[in-house]
Amino acid sequence: MASMRTLPKEFTVRRRDPVLVTPSEPTPQETKPLSDLDDGEGMRFYSSGIHLYRHNPAKAGQDPAQVIREALARALVPYYPLAGRLRETENRKLVVDCGGQGVLFAEADADLTADDFGDVQSPPFPCFERFILHSTTVAGVEPVVDRPLLYIQVTRLRCGGFIFGQRFCHCVVDAPGGMQFEKAVCEIACGADKPSVTPSWGREMFMAGDPPARPRYPHLEYREPAGGPDPDRMLTTPASEMARAPFFFGPREIAGLRQRAQARRCSRFELVAACIWRSRTAALGYAPGDEVRLCFIVNARGRPDDVPLPEGFYGNAFAYSVAATAAGELCGKDLGYALDLVKKAKSAVTYDYLRSVADLMVLEGRPLFTLTRTYLVSDVSHAGFKSVDFGWGEAVYGGPAKGGEGPLLGVTNYFSRAKNGKGEEGTVVPICLPKDAMDKFQLEVQGLTAEL
Template identity: 80%
Template sequence: MASSLLPAFTVRRGEPVLVAPAEQTPRETKTLSDIDDGEGMRFYSSGIHLYRANPDKQGVDPAAVIREALARALVPYYPLAGRLREEAGRKLVVDCEAQGVMFVEADVDLTAADFGDVQSPPFPCFEQFILESTTVAGVEPVIDRPLLYIQVTRLKCGGFIFGQRFCHCVVDAPGGMQFEKAVCELACGAAAPSITPAWGREMFMARQPPQPSYPHLEYSEPAGGAVDRMLTTAPGDIARVPFFFGPREIAGLRQRAPPHMSRSSRFELVAACIWLGRTAALGYGADEEVRLSFIVNARGRRDVPLPEGFYGNAFAYSVAATTAGELCAGGLGYALELVKKAKSAVTYDYLLSVADLMVLRGRPLFALSRTYIVSDVSHAGFKSVDFGWGEAVYGGPAKGGEGPIPGVTNYFSRSKNGKGEEGTVVPISLPKDAMEKFQLEVEGLTAEI
């Protein structure tokens, strides 16, 4: 786990500069897909990579290496150096004029060891290691702003921290990783990235005329009940605790699953467990509708004709829904059944239906009330981002979850516990009076029989 004993420190940032593509790039306007530009994508997703010193890199400035590689990577990925513009119907396009991405160098009197064995988000003091843009009335706009912010912070041990913030409208997690690995390849001496980027956004455009063919509960408010207390609890009254699901916890969940579902995936078991425990802990009324919403990635599916090198958003939010009473009474087996059904619902036709809905309904934000939204980034390959200094000590999201409301959205990531066992870590945020009950619920569901 991360060290809680970091010494007092000050990050000394230089003046942020714009890094443009290293060569001439096309001047044009590129249209985002109707999945890219939904309200729920209009934010910056942040990640951090921590590196130890490498004796072979003594005297080499990582900031200079990364800045040069970044400029070269922006030649094939030139839309990332552009700016978003909103057209009629809230449609987003990218004006590709080589405006550049924001980059800043920084220094801090810390070593990689000062961060302890950090394995899962949130990264300690992450605010100091990612470059924020200007907010307006507490909201960070994405229109006419850089699409990527990068901060390279040199450590006194010779290591460094790479912090990035991508506009989610133009890349999803795999797309962002594809770009970062392109920067890594160039930083390590490659003449060009091994994967040629493909725009391909036309495949996720709404049909003409738009005809949503699924109910899309993710964009409608759940039935019954008052406003969700998760949306009204003050930040100071929220407790944040990481929960580790290792071999013992997964074994306990499998023992409690119905025999025909005992081979469920780790994600399905953990998601069902947390949804069930969270619902019980928050004390929703028996007739109130509760939901689990999770990201289903379309990459690698035979029915989704993604071009190789695609780096845009290629996922949809699928929803498992029932009443709080039915969920708590049905237990883990019932929750698992709903999760599996929702997971299998996302097809190419489903994605086109989402695009149709976006156009017809003004690109709405997904529903948040009595909804728990999860994203599994366990297999994103964050640690494999190597700029020439070796594998990252920590690589992953900067925060425990990102989105409009803290605690409603969470990341699942891979980590190790104190025994060296690998498992899934979920940083849970709940009202303080609900956290203890949630912990008891999870312990009951994961204890081996």
């Protein structure tokens, strides 16, 4: 397991009243529909990210909050839909009213230094809730309709560094799309007249047919798994009875996994995902006949098939793909069995699959993906979060602000790139499990990663 760092028990963050930042120039006043991938129930939330920066002597006397705020206003000109508001129309269809209403921005000061955060390499970021800006909740839920689509907080640190915290409405951007916008802000903050990549809306490529076609794939991600009536303990265990620990998969661990993969060609992500899924299932003690699932995000960007993404597209361009089997089969067979299921599920996502998801969304009321006996993972290893540079240099930490919280606690996870104490690069996975399952999980992982 990797080590974790805690902040001082008492520290102060002084946040000023948030203000609306609007596009610096007039923008089109129009209504733009989201795609049928954008407006599913599973997208109707805000995704949080944090970037931590050290002091840069070359930027002495410059206020990062002011620099970013001015660059933000200019970046919102080509990205003007992000300054709009969502509206729900017939059949729960979401559209963006582009009226230049603005995004919410707050500046703050904290009596901390960048060093106080230690070598944080994976979510959750320490005390993340102090460094991101929230909106008002309704009955414990944060609505996305008629709210700003982006919330930003810039927190100056005592050492001269700062924290950039953002919350994007997932309906309008996915992780690569959000990164595209953040890098546009960075380019302008560093002196560019305009972003190097011209944004493209392009949502029509992921619209359902008219009329929608019958889905052409099983889409297990929206179907309840087979198995016994007992509730999934991952959805019923209180947060106070959960344990968190980051697990590091470096050269030694990957070598052990590759030995057990028996010469199968596979990626690092596929290896680690298969290991985590099998170990987690064994640790949770599901009944042998219960169907268990690994659900992961497969992005259409950069895939060698027929997804016609225009350059500059910043909407949602991914699907949830599912590997499924009985718990007894998964834990009773070798790692290669789990790995083959992961590889098959990953290769299933094509443009036709994405269009089938769009049809399902319209036909079935834009459902939420199922969570029962399901482990949902997202690989952000290559997202480039640390490369977000507002002129102060590369981020010390860049990535998701938090792991799964609330009903998603321990059910969702992010895979990140990191270095261990020896300077070795690897994959770090923050694990959250019931306390009585964590030791069993660690033993399972150790058994699969030990070199033969």
